[in-house]
Amino acid sequence: MGKLDGRVAVITGATSGMALASAKLFVEEGAYVFITGRRQENLDKAVKAIGRNVTGVQGDSANLADLDRLYDAVKHEKGHIDVVFASAGHGGRTPLGEITEEQFDSKFSLNTRGTLFTVQKALPMMRNGGSIIMNGSIAHLKGMPGLGVYAGSKAALRSFARSRAVELAERRIRFNVLSPGPIATNALANAPAEAKEYFLSGIPRKEFGRPEEIATTALFLASDDSSFVNGSEICVDGALAGGSIILVWHFRYLGLRSALWLVTMRGRVPSA
Numbered sequence: 293m294g295k296l297d298g299r300v301a302v303i304t305g306a307t308s309g310m311a312l313a314s315a316k317l318f319v320e321e322g323a324y325v326f327i328t329g330r331r332q333e334n335l336d337k338a339v340k341a342i343g344r345n346v347t348g349v350q351g352d353s354a355n356l357a358d359l360d361r362l363y364d365a366v367k368h369e370k371g372h373i374d375v376v377f378a379s380a381g382h383g384g385r386t387p388l389g390e391i392t393e394e395q396f397d398s399k400f401s402l403n404t405r406g407t408l409f410t411v412q413k414a415l416p417m418m419r420n421g422g423s424i425i426m427n428g429s430i431a432h433l434k435g436m437p438g439l440g441v442y443a444g445s446k447a448a449l450r451s452f453a454r455s456r457a458v459e460l461a462e463r464r465i466r467f468n469v470l471s472p473g474p475i476a477t478n479a480l481a482n483a484p485a486e487a488k489e490y491f492l493s494g495i496p497r498k499e500f501g502r503p504e505e506i507a508t509t510a511l512f513l514a515s516d517d518s519s520f521v522n523g524s525e526i527c528v529d530g531a532l533a534g535g536s537i538i539l540v541w542h543f544r545y546l547g548l549r550s551a552l553w554l555v556t557m558r559g560r561v562p563s564a
Contacts, residue, residue: 294322295515300370301325302362304353304410305380307334309477311427312341313503314377314510319345321511326366328353328380353380353406359413366417373417375514378410379427381446383479385438396441403445408452411467420463425513426453428471428525430533446471450525457523466522468513473529475501495530 296318306315307329315325315338324345329335332350339348349365351358366373381403386395407426414424431439432447449469456467474480474491480500492498509528512518527533 294320295511295517296375297322299323299374299514300366300372301375301377301514302328302366302373302414303377303379304328304362305427306377307331307338309479310472310475310503310506310510311377311379312338313507314379315346316342317504317507317511318375318514319343321515323375323514324370326362326369328358328362352402353378353410354402356409356413359406359409363413363417371417372419373414374419374422375425376411376414376418376422377425377427377510377514378407379425380406380410381427383429383431383439383442386441387438388440391441399441399445403442404448407449411452411456415460415465418463418465420465423466423468423514423518424456425510426467426469428469430471430473430527430529433471433527434533453525454523466513466518468518468521468523469525470506470509470513471525471527471529472506473501473527473532475503475506477503491532494532497530499530501528501530 299322301318301323303311303315303318303325305311306327311327315327318325319342325342326347326349327335327338327342328349328351329338330350330352335348335350339346347365347369349362351362353359382399411424411426426449428449429443429446431443432450436443453467453469460467473495480488491500506528509526513521513526
């Protein structure tokens with residue numbers, strides 16, 4: 293018996309990488325999945341790779357009319373939704389002083405606005421007790437050169453999760469953020485060598501994550517295994533942002549002096 297037997301899942305931006313790996317695993321665990329992608333050719337390849345129990349709907353998650361077409365297809369074929377993995381998004385460096393209006397609008401339009409409406413438009417068909425996962429990033433937890441706009445567009449999702457978990461408490465729908473670190477996808481493969489070295493320097497195992505490691509975490513959040521996980525953020529980053537998270541947590545609950553002392557005693561003061 294699979295962890296998602298009989299459930300219907302929607303995964304946006306699932307033509308490659310982490311979201312495609314998640315779609316494959318969801319189907320293996322018994323779900324029927326609807327996936328989206330902007331390019332029809334890539335979408336067709338993804339549907340073929342998944343093999344069964346899948347429908348591909350071409351569209352851009354930043355386009356509200358495309359989201360309407362997606363949910364019309366879900367309503368026509370299945371009539372309900374159990375899981376949403378709002379994964380569509382994009383990054384790229386935008387150093388302060390060089391940021392254009394178009395770059396800002398592009399990132400926030402898809403990463404923030406697109407995610408918000410992907411979730412909101414799914415709610416009428418969401419079954420009570422369902423799970424909504426938003427694809428975040430550790431970039432908003434650990435300052436990274438040139439990634440301020442991208443990090444800001446992802447930081448909003450953490451606030452969305454907190455608010456939605458309370459707003460839909462009566463329906464017992466869970467909202468969580470899955471924040472990857474550097475994962476071995478095409479995007480990372482095309483990154484400059486110095487960027488890869490920077491990331492690897494902060495990962496104890498000195499290896500990038502794999503899409504399948506994101507997929508197993510998404511499965512955890514989608515399934516009943518995470519029934520008491522709500523309004524939270526799970527970082528799958530090989531400890532890249534770990535030091536910063538620990539310091540923030542201790543500062544919030546213990547105060548600055550106690551936080552610095554405790555973290556120092558553990559030998560885990562994060563680098564600046």
